[in-house]
Amino acid sequence: MAESNQPVVRLTNVKKTYKLGSSQVQAVRGISLAVPPRCFTMIVGPSGSGKTTLLNLIGCIDRPSSGTVEIAGQDIARLGDNALSDLRARRIGFIFQSFSLIPVLSAYENVEYPLLSTDISAKDRRRAVLDMLDAVGLKDQRSQRPNELSGGQKQRVAIARALVKQPEFVLADEPTANLDSGTGASIIELMRKMQVEKNTSFIFSTHDPQLISHADKTFAIRDGLLVDQSAGGKQ
Numbered sequence: 001m002a003e004s005n006q007p008v009v010r011l012t013n014v015k016k017t018y019k020l021g022s023s024q025v026q027a028v029r030g031i032s033l034a035v036p037p038r039c040f041t042m043i044v045g046p047s048g049s050g051k052t053t054l055l056n057l058i059g060c061i062d063r064p065s066s067g068t069v070e071i072a073g074q075d076i077a078r079l080g081d082n083a084l085s086d087l088r089a090r091r092i093g094f095i096f097q098s099f100s101l102i103p104v105l106s107a108y109e110n111v112e113y114p115l116l117s118t119d120i121s122a123k124d125r126r127r128a129v130l131d132m133l134d135a136v137g138l139k140d141q142r143s144q145r146p147n148e149l150s151g152g153q154k155q156r157v158a159i160a161r162a163l164v165k166q167p168e169f170v171l172a173d174e175p176t177a178n179l180d181s182g183t184g185a186s187i188i189e190l191m192r193k194m195q196v197e198k199n200t201s202f203i204f205s206t207h208d209p210q211l212i213s214h215a216d217k218t219f220a221i222r223d224g225l226l227v228d229q230s231a232g233g234k235q
Contacts, residue, residue: 007034008169014067027053029224039216041203050224051205060088093162093170097177099154101146108142111160132160152183169201
């Protein structure tokens with residue numbers, strides 16, 4: 001994980017165009033932004049504004065049609081598919097509103113899963129998984145499968161899974177959308193705690209005013225364009 005103050009993500013005049021039948025749709029139309037290290041960053045905007053496309057570009061799930069996407073100073077256009085997959089696996093964590101846990105695996109096995117493709121030893125892997133489960137308050141539930149956990153507990157497992165590989169940053173797509181307000185508040189508190197303790201950046205796509213109010217940096221997107229950016233959660 002980078003310790004410098006360089007942006008964890010930098011986009012320079014990024015555009016993304018999709019073919020839809022015989023026409024082309026410009027989902028992102030020349031966005032430039034820099035995501036600071038070690039902070040809560042929000043990407044906000046109405047449905048259809050380009051947030052999901054932007055998240056896919058930042059997460060190296062998709063490549064831009066033009067412009068530059070840099071992850072920790074590395075231009076992803078210079079990477080082949082295998083190198084890009086490796087960067088995504090090692091340096092980016094993902095949290096989803098639907099939790100996306102593997103139902104047949106226990107909480108422990110779900111958190112362990114991202115480490116199985118690394119060269120970490122079994123002993124160190126076990127220590128890392130147990131430490132993360134302890135950090136999110138689920139060490140005693142490590143043997144339970146997702147269907148035996150509450151929504152809040154599932155999201156805690158998802159947070160542990162995202163952070164166990166010590167990524168450069170975590171992308172969180174509507175992480176509180178399927179939670180009641182009280183559980184959502186506890187998950188926000190946990191993510192903030194993890195951000196401080198693990199020295200990690202979080203990048204959120206969200207409509208949740210409660211989450212947005214915790215922002216260190218906010219980027220507002222509309223019609224594929226960056227229309228506003230501000231420090232904090234107020235627009």
